[in-house]
Amino acid sequence: MKSKIAHYIGIIAILGLVVTCFLPxxxxxxxxxxxxxxxxKRFNTGNYYGRAGYPITFLSSIILLLMFIPKLWAxxxxxxxxxxxFAYCIRTFVIFTSGVIAGDVIKHVGIYLVxxxxxxxxxxxxxxxxxxxx
Numbered sequence: 502m503k504s505k506i507a508h509y510i511g512i513i514a515i516l517g518l519v520v521t522c523f524l525p526x527x528x529x530x531x532x533x534x535x536x537x538x539x540x541x542k543r544f545n546t547g548n549y550y551g552r553a554g555y556p557i558t559f560l561s562s563i564i565l566l567l568m569f570i571p572k573l574w575a576x577x578x579x580x581x582x583x584x585x586x587f588a589y590c591i592r593t594f595v596i597f598t599s600g601v602i603a604g605d606v607i608k609h610v611g612i613y614l615v616x617x618x619x620x621x622x623x624x625x626x627x628x629x630x631x632x633x634x635x
Contacts, residue, residue: 504630511568511625515561518618522554524611527597536597537611553593557615560586564622568630576629583626590619 522538529535534542538554560582567579594616600606 504628507625507628508568508630511622512565514618514621514625515565518561518615518622519558521611521614521618522557524614525609526612526615527609528607529605530607531605535609538615550596553589553597556589557586557593557619560589561622564626571631573631576626576631579629580623580626583623587619587623590615 525535525537527536536542536550538557539552541550541552564579564582564586567575567582594612597612598606598608
């Protein structure tokens with residue numbers, strides 16, 4: 502029963518993570534820009550953060566598909582991809598929130614939700630739901 506609840510929590514977390522990619526992540530007051538997972542522009546210094554929402558959405562969709570395959574190999578692959586997703590979200594958090602000067606970057610709730618929801622997905626992948634354990 503607990504794995505079934507974890508299964509549903511994982512599905513909700515995946516959908517929430519994809520929606521979070523559209524929320525504001527960080528703001529840079531000196532250039533008057535707010536970045537999301539899909540809206541990023543190149544700085545004058547040449548720094549470019551990329552569009553982190555695309556790999557997050559891609560990995561999340563693979564995890565969602567593998568959640569519905571009732572095979573043991575799918576659950577193991579799902580756990581690995583969940584760990585890769587969590588690591589990528591940590592990398593995204595560090596890159597988007599790093600600044601040279603204190604107060605340079607204003608962090609919004611979206612960047613924190615990316616970390617939280619990817620961790621929830623990883624934890625729910627530890628308890629896969631399978632009707633048959635073969």
